[in-house]
Amino acid sequence: MARVVVDVMLKPEILDPQGQAVQRALPRLGFEGIADVRQGKRFELEVEGPVDDAALARIHEMAETFLANTVIEDFTVRVDEAVRAES
């Protein structure tokens, strides 16, 4: 079984109040020097069978139509090589 990771982030121009709330809390907790925080989503997909170009194309399509809303979000798709090497 191989793992494919889809990371979904709000587009840079979209206000992320959740990220800002986290960033504002950091100095209170003694963590200085963080200028900005943005919060996103990570999907880990355990894929049956080989993760070839066709499988990746399917996952890309899945991310584009469902996992991300491309009106407001960007996404990246990558194979988790560590998990692939184990299997």
Place this chain on the structure above:
Amino acid sequence: MTARVGVITFPGTLDDRDTQRAVRAAGAEAVPLWHRDKDLHQVDAVVLPGGFSYGDYLRAGAISRFSPVMGTVIEQARAGMPVLGICNGFQVLTETHLLPGAMLRNNHLHFICRDQKLRVENAATAWTSDYAQGQEISIPLKNIDGRYVADERTLDMLEAEGRVAFRYVTDGPTADGYGNPNGSLRDIAGITNEAGNVVGLMPHPEHAVEPLIGTGRTDGLGFFTSILKKLVNA
């Protein structure tokens, strides 16, 4: 013949019964529709009510968008059938791309519940013809994902084509809760598609159709009488 207005129930929908009641209060027949049923049972119009369809998992409205009933709704809406999306229903309509833009977490991150003053910016849609252009109405608002966003080009297009259907009235007294409640761009509370048959808004007209409940006024009834008038005259 009585007009038949369908009201869809998804798992997690909350306001379907109130919406059916509002439809009946306006004098139409309310037809309950189920999310797994592709068939719209010969309704003349459809309302997507408020709530948390599929628990708002992934994103508000994202999973319902792929339910069997929505396939038919999208098809019929494109063919001209009137569709109203209230709150979660509005979120579903943006996820289907029947309406542009997207809905995000309120800028202050809090759930908000209050009476909200709106200005009717477009009284020519299928759902707003019983209002007057520029009329101010007060109906309940309750959500956490109510911040309307779209890119500048889309916002300019909506403004230029008169497709901003409702705006939050922000010039009233702020102490008692009037003003932009969620950080929506350009104070947008609701929009319409190009043809004017699909309308989405965040506040809840179905909770203000009887003087006894909601705001104590019936400012929301106009949505349901508008559609009835349109269907009867059609």
